[in-house]
Amino acid sequence: MLQAARCLKTEVQKETRKMKDSIAEKTKVRWQVKRMHGQLPRNLNETLEDIELSYRWLKSGDIKGETESAIMAAQDQAISTNSFNNKILKQEIDSQCQLCKQHEETIDHLTSGCLILAKNEYLMRHDKVSKHLHFSIYKTVGIETTDKWYTHMPKPVCEEGDVTVLWNQLVHTDR
Ligand SMILES: [Zn+2]
Numbered sequence: 001m002l003q004a005a006r007c008l009k010t011e012v013q014k015e016t017r018k019m020k021d022s023i024a025e026k027t028k029v030r031w032q033v034k035r036m037h038g039q040l041p042r043n044l045n046e047t048l049e050d051i052e053l054s055y056r057w058l059k060s061g062d063i064k065g066e067t068e069s070a071i072m073a074a075q076d077q078a079i080s081t082n083s084f085n086n087k088i089l090k091q092e093i094d095s096q097c098q099l100c101k102q103h104e105e106t107i108d109h110l111t112s113g114c115l116i117l118a119k120n121e122y123l124m125r126h127d128k129v130s131k132h133l134h135f136s137i138y139k140t141v142g143i144e145t146t147d148k149w150y151t152h153m154p155k156p157v158c159e160e161g162d163v164t165v166l167w168n169q170l171v172h173t174d175r
Helices: 002-032 039-043 056-060 065-075 082-088 107-112 121-141
Strands: 157-160 163-166
Touching: 002 039, 065 107, 121 163
Parallel strands: none
Antiparallel strands: 157 163
């Protein structure tokens, strides 16, 4: 009797999982076929990008819901930019970037293609990512540093055993 009840419970769990997976798959397909939404999955190239790793940040749940939704909206190009307002909302405004006035003001342009933002904002972003990487190298090699990556202060040169860790150094290479 008890074994029969256990079997039934397992079957119910299997069916529930199957139903949840089916609903998730249908939601994903409905999202991807929308013209404006689902641009990121359509643009991801399976031969160039690791799809599993590209979405891992969504599974870890480390960031707030509001931040996650803002990132998703940006990836779908669904944030109020001049290009979005002109092309999608059909507003009579200039679709060019407000800063450089040379390119369409899209999310892709603002996040990685604007010459004005490249001078400071992109550099700051690059340095933050590099600082996190530098912090991780310190931890891996066993060099003493702070507990949090954002309080870590990279030294220009740090040696530990036969490992030398450089920060912001000019590296001469062949052409
Ligand atoms: Zn621009």
